[in-house]
Amino acid sequence: MNKDLLTIEHLNVGYGKKQVLFDVSLSVKEGEILGIAGESGCGKSTLARTIVGMKRQYEGTLRLETNDPQMVFQDPYGSLNPSKKIGWLLKEPLRLDRQRKWSPGEMDERVFEVLEKIELDRALLSRYPAQLSGGQRQRVAIGIALMRAPRLLIADEPVSALDVTIQAQILKLLAHLHEELSLSILFISHDLRVIWQLCENVLVMKDGRVVEYGHTGEVYRNPQDDYTKKLLSAAGIR
Ligand SMILES: Nc1ncnc2c1ncn2[C@@H]1O[C@H](COP(=O)(O)OP(=O)(O)O)[C@@H](O)[C@H]1O
Ligand SMILES: [Mg+2]
Structure with missing residues (x-):
């Protein structure tokens, strides 16, 4: 069993009085690619910023077993x-x-x-x-x-601004880096098809809360939450 590089428990984050993340828990193991899915505004980038220390105020537990997580942005x-x-x-x-x-x-x-x-x-x-x-x-x-x-890469919508063919090339590159360097990746995308191509596990967020979390194959075959079902059918997957 690989150990956790990143552990988050009961994370709450807001901007001023407005709470954006509610009781988020997840972990990323050594060599894992975890996909974070959810519509625009659900709090994905806030989660990324909190993990890398760009957003310092939060409640809950955030444990990084690596010094130097690196970010890749959309643009x-x-x-x-x-x-x-x-x-x-x-x-x-x-x-x-x-x-x-x-x-x-x-x-x-x-x-x-x-x-x-x-x-x-x-x-x-x-x-x-x-x-x-x-x-x-x-x-x-x-x-x-x-x-x-670095041992952990946080990629926030890294292919969302690219054409589909270029997207595929960058996803292939990330998969290759994951294999070659046993690099762990927290991969954020609003696009469930992209997550499917790359991520072993997936976490679906809605309005700052985790609504589904599990093995990507199982979640896509048998989603438990209605919102996940809706997203999958909107993406033409189910
Ligand atoms: N710097 C900020 N100040 C105030 N509100 C913010 C800030 N950044 C994001 N938000 C709000 O937090 C919510 C989540 O945003 P964000 O984390 O960017 O979501 P996502 O990346 O999923 O689109 C949104 O309602 C957004 O308007
Ligand atoms: Mg974002």
Whole structure:
């Protein structure tokens, strides 16, 4: 049995007086991909922000067995500094690394390693984000997240802004990284088809509450909650 990398118990989160997450409990084990599903506004991004410490006020238990969970966002264009070249952007997590000092040679070596993992050509290192395609930019964002070899990736709608064919390529890349690095992933998506392609387990949220949580195959074959049934049929799955 793999151990939990992330444990959340009875989590309540709000903005000011408005409560957004209600009594959320879940866990992500080493090497697991957990999908978080639910319609826009149900609190998925709030959950992600709380896990990575961007949202500090919460009630309940949040235990991370890893120091360095990394985020990937929906819009890589918004998260990549447009005035910096790809090579510079990939090195940024190493320059900011407080655990150790990286020499220029070590940084180059790590960049080349990660480029292979995200399947991008070295020629792209001297380009700017605007000179890349949407799929390439999302690969770069994933690469930046991987630079310091995290064990947990939190991906918030990482393929939602991409065309279906590019979506499939990025999902394949994430599945491959999961295998190769036994990387755990909390994968957030409003799209149940995308979750089906990637995630071993799924948690469905509605209005900030967990309405269904289990093995993806079982949940999709035999959903217990009416809301899950509704989402699945709206997605053309059942
Ligand atoms: N910074 C914020 N301040 C106040 N309310 C917010 C903030 N961010 C999100 N919300 C509200 O919290 C709820 C959940 O939002 P969010 O976590 O972004 O959901 P999702 O990612 O599932 O679309 C929504 O009602 C949203 O309006
Ligand atoms: Mg969101």
